[in-house]
Amino acid sequence: MSVVLYAESSDGKFKKVALEVASYAKAVADALGTQVTAVTINASDASELGKYGVNKVLQVQNDALQAFNAKAYADVIQQAARQEGAQVVVFSSSTDSLYVAPLVAVALEAGMASNVVAAPVSTAPFQVKRSAFSQKAFNYTTINTAVKVLSISKNSFGIHENATSVTAEAFAPQLNEGDFATKVAAVEKASGQVSIADADIVVSGGRGLKGPENWHILEDLATTLGAATACSKPVSDIGWRPHSEHVGQTGKPVASNLYIALGISGAIQHIAGINASKVKVVINTDPEAPFFKVADYGIVGDALEIVPRLTQKLKEFKAQNS
Amino acid sequence: MKILVCISHVPDTTSKINFVNGDTEFDTNGVQYVINPNDEFGLTRAIWFQEQQGAKVTVVNVGGPDTEATLRKALAIGADDAIRVNAVPMDGFFVAQQLAEVAKNGGYDLIICGKESLDYNGGMVPGMMAGLLGYNFVNACTELTVEGTQAKAAREIDGGKEVIATALPLVVGGQKGIVEEKDLRIPNMRGIMTARTKPLSVVEPVGGDDKTKAVKFEKPAPKSAVKMVSPDNLDELINLLHNEAKVI
Numbered sequence: 001m002s003v004v005l006y007a008e009s010s011d012g013k014f015k016k017v018a019l020e021v022a023s024y025a026k027a028v029a030d031a032l033g034t035q036v037t038a039v040t041i042n043a044s045d046a047s048e049l050g051k052y053g054v055n056k057v058l059q060v061q062n063d064a065l066q067a068f069n070a071k072a073y074a075d076v077i078q079q080a081a082r083q084e085g086a087q088v089v090v091f092s093s094s095t096d097s098l099y100v101a102p103l104v105a106v107a108l109e110a111g112m113a114s115n116v117v118a119a120p121v122s123t124a125p126f127q128v129k130r131s132a133f134s135q136k137a138f139n140y141t142t143i144n145t146a147v148k149v150l151s152i153s154k155n156s157f158g159i160h161e162n163a164t165s166v167t168a169e170a171f172a173p174q175l176n177e178g179d180f181a182t183k184v185a186a187v188e189k190a191s192g193q194v195s196i197a198d199a200d201i202v203v204s205g206g207r208g209l210k211g212p213e214n215w216h217i218l219e220d221l222a223t224t225l226g227a228a229t230a231c232s233k234p235v236s237d238i239g240w241r242p243h244s245e246h247v248g249q250t251g252k253p254v255a256s257n258l259y260i261a262l263g264i265s266g267a268i269q270h271i272a273g274i275n276a277s278k279v280k281v282v283i284n285t286d287p288e289a290p291f292f293k294v295a296d297y298g299i300v301g302d303a304l305e306i307v308p309r310l311t312q313k314l315k316e317f318k319a320q321n322s
Numbered sequence: 323m324k325i326l327v328c329i330s331h332v333p334d335t336t337s338k339i340n341f342v343n344g345d346t347e348f349d350t351n352g353v354q355y356v357i358n359p360n361d362e363f364g365l366t367r368a369i370w371f372q373e374q375q376g377a378k379v380t381v382v383n384v385g386g387p388d389t390e391a392t393l394r395k396a397l398a399i400g401a402d403d404a405i406r407v408n409a410v411p412m413d414g415f416f417v418a419q420q421l422a423e424v425a426k427n428g429g430y431d432l433i434i435c436g437k438e439s440l441d442y443n444g445g446m447v448p449g450m451m452a453g454l455l456g457y458n459f460v461n462a463c464t465e466l467t468v469e470g471t472q473a474k475a476a477r478e479i480d481g482g483k484e485v486i487a488t489a490l491p492l493v494v495g496g497q498k499g500i501v502e503e504k505d506l507r508i509p510n511m512r513g514i515m516t517a518r519t520k521p522l523s524v525v526e527p528v529g530g531d532d533k534t535k536a537v538k539f540e541k542p543a544p545k546s547a548v549k550m551v552s553p554d555n556l557d558e559l560i561n562l563l564h565n566e567a568k569v570i
Contacts, residue, residue, distance in 0.1 A: 068479075068484075070449075070459060070461065071458075071459065074453075094480055095461075095462050095477070095478055095479050095480055096479070096480075098437075098445055098449075098461065098462070099449065099459075099461040099462065099477075100449075101446070101449070102414075102418075102445075102446040102447075102448070102449025102450045102452075102453060103449050103450075103452065103453045103459070105415070105446065105449075105450065105453070106415075106418075106449075106450050106453030106454055107453060110533070111413070111415065111533030111534040112414065112415070112444075112446050112450075112533075112534065113534060114443070114444055114445050114446060115443055115444075115445075127537070129540075131443070132441065132442050132443050132536075132539075133333075133339045133440075133441055133442075133443070134335075134440050134443060135542075136339040136541075136542075137339050137341070137539050137540065137541055137542070138539065138540045138541075138542070139442075139536045139537075139538065139539045139540070140536070140537050140538040140539075140540070141534050141535065141536050141537065142534065142535050142537055143533065143534045144532065144533055144534065144535065145533045145534075178456070181458050181488060181489060182458050182459065182460065182486055182487075182488040183486065183487045183488065184484055184485070184486055185474070185485040185486060185487045186484070186485040187479070187482065187483075187484050187485070188482050188483050188484075188485070189479070189481050189482030189483075190481060190482060193481070195480050195481030195482075196480075196481075197480035197481065198480060198481065200569075201569070201570070225570065237503060237504075243498070243499065243502075244482075244483075246498075249335055249359075249440065250359050250360075250497075250498050250503075251498065252478075257569045258563070258567070258569040258570065268335065268336055269335050269336075272335070278567075278569065279563070279567040279569045281559070281563070282548075292548050293545075293548070294545060295548045296548060296549065296567065297548065297549050297550075297551055297559060297562055297563070297567075298548045298549070298550050298551070299550070299551050299552070299553050299559065300550070300553070301553035305553075306553050306556070309556055310556050310559070310560075313556050313557060313560055314560060314570075317560050317564070317570075321564075
C-alpha cells in the first residue's frame with residue numbers, strides 16, 4: 001500500500017510543481033496511514049524529495065526517455081504504481097502531467113479527478129474538492145475505484161516541508177515498441193524567459209496599453225519582478241503580441257501568486273482563465289471596469305503613465321530589500 | 323480518411339453558474355448551450371481536412387435529446403453526419419468509454435476532441451479514449467497535418483511548443499491553434515438548411531460503471547472588496563504587496 005506521485009523534472013532538476021505534488025501526496029498518505037513513493041525519470045538527486053515527506057524514490061534512468069513521451073511515461077508510472085500497490089497516484093497540472101495522467105488512469109482502471117484544490121475531504125468514501133466551470137465553481141467528487149488518480153491544481157495546496165528519511169531504488173520498467181510510436185521531432189522553447197506556467201508573478205497587458213510599441217513598459221516591470229509576460233485575447237487577436245502569451249478561458253490558464261493586469265477591462269472569459277491566481281492587481285483608466293470587482297488591489301489611472309513610476313519604485317524597493 | 327469529432331455541449335462562456343437541489347445539480351435555467359470552444363477548433367480543422375483532402379467528418383456527442391441542437395450546429399458548420407450516444411454523462415471515463423466504442427465500431431482514422439470541456443474541466447476524455455483504444459495520442463494539440471497514414475502535430479508545452487511525428491489511428495486533444503479564432507465558421511443559411519436533412523443517428527450506451535461521482539457543488543466565497551490605491555501613492559501599493567499580500 002502506498003501513495004505514488006510522479007515527480008517531474010527538467011534537465012535532471014525537480015520542478016516546483018513536483019514539490020507541491022510531493023507535499024500533497026504526503027497529506028494523502030497521512031490520511032490513509034501509509035507511505036509515499038515518488039517516481040522520477042532521469043532526475044538526479046532523489047534526496048530533495050525527502051524534505052517534503054517522500055519515503056521512497058523509484059529512479060528510472062533510461063536514455064530512451066530523455067525526450068518526454070506520454071505513452072512511455074504512462075507505462076513507467078503505471079508499472080511503478082502496480083509494484084508499490086498504489087492506492088492513490090498523484091500528478092501535477094502541468095501540460096505533461098495532464099497528458100500522462102488519463103493514460104495511467106485507464107491502465108490502472110482508476111477513477112480520476114483533475115484540478116484538485118485541497119487535501120481529500122474524506123478517505124472513506126474518497127472525496128476531493130476540485131475546481132470546475134472555469135474557476136466559477138467547485139465540485140466535490142467521490143472516487144469509487146480501488147485506485148485513484150488525482151491531478152493537483154497548481155499553487156492550490158502549496159509546498160510544505162516535512163523532512164523524512166528517504167531511500168532511493170533503481171526502477172527498470174518493461175517498455176515496448178508501441179510506447180514510442182509518437183516521437184518528438186523538435187522542441188521550440190524561448191530560452192531565458194520565465195514561462196507563464198512556471199511563473200510566480202505574471203504581468204499582463206490589454207488594449208489599454210494602446211499599441212505594441214508601448215510593451216517595453218510592461219516588459220520593464222516584468223523584468224524587475226522576475227515575472228512572465230502575458231496579454232488579453234484582443235491583444236493577441238489583433239497581433240500586438242504572440243498567441244503564446246494569450247491568457248484566459250481559451251488561452252493559457254494562470255495560477256500565479258501575483259497577477260498584474262495593465263489596461264485589461266476584465267471580460268468574464270479573461271477572469272475565468274486567471275482567477276486561480278492568489279493576488280490580483282489591476283491598473284485601468286475606467287473605474288467601472290469589471291476587473292476591479294475581482295481584484296485585490298486597484299489603481300484607477302493610465303497604465304502608460306503609472307507603470308514606469310511603479311517600476312522605478314520597485315527597483316528601489318528591491319535594492320533595499322535584497 | 324474518416325474523422326470523428328467529439329463534441330461536448332457546454333454552457334456559453336458568459337453563462338452565470340448556479341446550482342439547484344441543494345447544490346447537487348447545475349442550474350440550466352436561462353443557460354445558452356454552445357459547442358465546447360476547444361471542440362469547435364478541432365471541428366473546424368476537421369472541415370479543413372474534408373475540403374482539402376476529401377476526409378469524411380462525423381460528429382459525436384454523449385448526451386440526452388436536448389443536446390441534438392448542438393450536433394445540428396456542427397452539421398451546419400459542415401460535418402457530414404452525426405451520432406448521439408443516448409446517455410447523460412456520469413463522468414469523464416464514462417464518456418471516454420462511449421466515444422471509444424463509437425470510434426472502434428466506425429473504424430475512424432483520426433479522432434479529434436477538445437483538450438478539455440469548459441464545464442467540468444476534466445481534461446481526461448481524449449487521453450482515456452486513447453488509452454482504451456490503444457491509439458497514438460497528442461494532447462494540447464496546436465497544429466495538425468496528415469499525409470497518408472503519417473501525422474505531424476505540435477503540442478503546447480510549458481514555455482514553448484513541441485513538434486511530434488506519429489501515425490494514424492490517432493486521438494487528438496485539440497485547442498486554439500489547431501485553427502485560429504478567425505478560421506471559425508458561423509453557419510450560413512444553406513448550412514443550416516442542409517443540416518436538417520443530414521443523418522443523425524442515436525445509439526445506446528455501453529458499460530456504465532461510474533468510477534467517480536460529482537456529489538456537490540459550491541460557489542467561491544464572495545471576495546472582499548478591492549482595495550483602491552491612489553496613483554500618486556505607489557509606495558502604498560508596494561507596501562501592501564510586500565507586507566499584507568506577501569507576494570513580493
